[in-house]
Amino acid sequence: FTAGNPKWKRNNLTYRILNYTPKMRQADVEEAIQKALSVWSNVTPLTFQKVENKEADIMISFAYRDHRDNSPFDGPNGQLAHAFQPGEGIGGDVHLDDEEFWTKDGRGYNLFIVAAHELGHSLGLSHSNDPGALMYPTYSYTDPKEFLLPQDDINGIQAIYGKSNAAVQPTGPTTPQACDPNLTFDAITTLRGEIIFFKDRYMLRKHPERAETELNFISLLWPKLPSGIQAAYENIERDEVLFFKESKYWVLRGYDIAPGYPKPIYHLGFPKTVKRVNAAYSDETTGKTYFFIADRYWRYDENKKSMDHGYPKKIASNFGKIGRVDAVFQKDGYVYFFHGTTQFQFDPRAKRIVKKTRSISWFNC
């Protein structure tokens, strides 16, 4: 919260767009601002009405360097925008640095994301230290089509203005905590010696030489990848990582997604009855890749580039009682299966589970 807890005394607020950036179509600017306002009106009793030719509570403008509010902008990058807490005059106003490359997609800086953040200040919120929160100070891109206001921001704004009038209270995503005993994973892969754990729109990166775990948005490293990756595996031989979501897959070569992807998983030989892949790992020594789907698994020959015959087979028949597989990866000859908050260490030579631990055992909690 902003010191002094400033808030608007009314719920029905007005806004006005004073000018436009030449970098976007006017209609796209207006759409971005409207969507940014609805981020907050969807979770509170607040309403926003657009006005023209008169003073509004929230005046939105694009400004350049010194624009007479004692807070000059600094040119491209650096400070992208700022906004003032609720109050008369400049109170509530949003200023956007017109030297930024404003866009409505992932290039440059997405106007919707930045405007939604600044409007949080206009309504009385200050910065949050939750890295997944919209009110976190640094910019991070999320596809506007996939944007959901995080729970941290919902808690903050509802503490000021109360809950939404909607019959069903909106909720938002929370940011994974590495040492949360209830943490489960969507997918896991190795990547050049590191282990990458995927959860919603996040990735937790664990480097063997570093004690702490790094949390990032997937979009920070790979903007072309969607959130909610369902399976991933590394083909060490070819220095590639494959990512799976629904019936599509992407290939990471080096540190970039290869052109021409995503492709349908059926190119790998899956029958059309298969709609998604739950988990996958590739055995570097045999050149065989194992795909886990529901209670069965397929085996793919990386050299022949085709599925082996005689599959699918029951997971239990070869890997023991590990249930459905959420995520799996192979390291130092062992295969680590994750099911909910449980992790099974499987020895493929002895063909048996040799250890059972918590899912977060890799994070030095």
Added chain:
Amino acid sequence: FPMTPEAEDEGKTLRLVESYLQNFYNLQRDRQPHLRHHGENPLAAKLKEMQAFFGLQVTGKPDLNTLEVMKKPRCGVPDVGRYV
């Protein structure tokens, strides 16, 4: 003599750290350096505050991770104090 590249880098880093902490962590601009009071260096104290906010290791020193965060594009509103 021309500044050695290391010294120049250091100067640049110090300027980045100072302006970041002045903009976002209320580090007072040092108008009368010769009057600097004794006790912890205010810059180190503010740096620790910034590192704590971002969940970085609190060292009071501008290490690589800290500089990486400082270089990220961000909102111009300070992380602490009021913005009026």
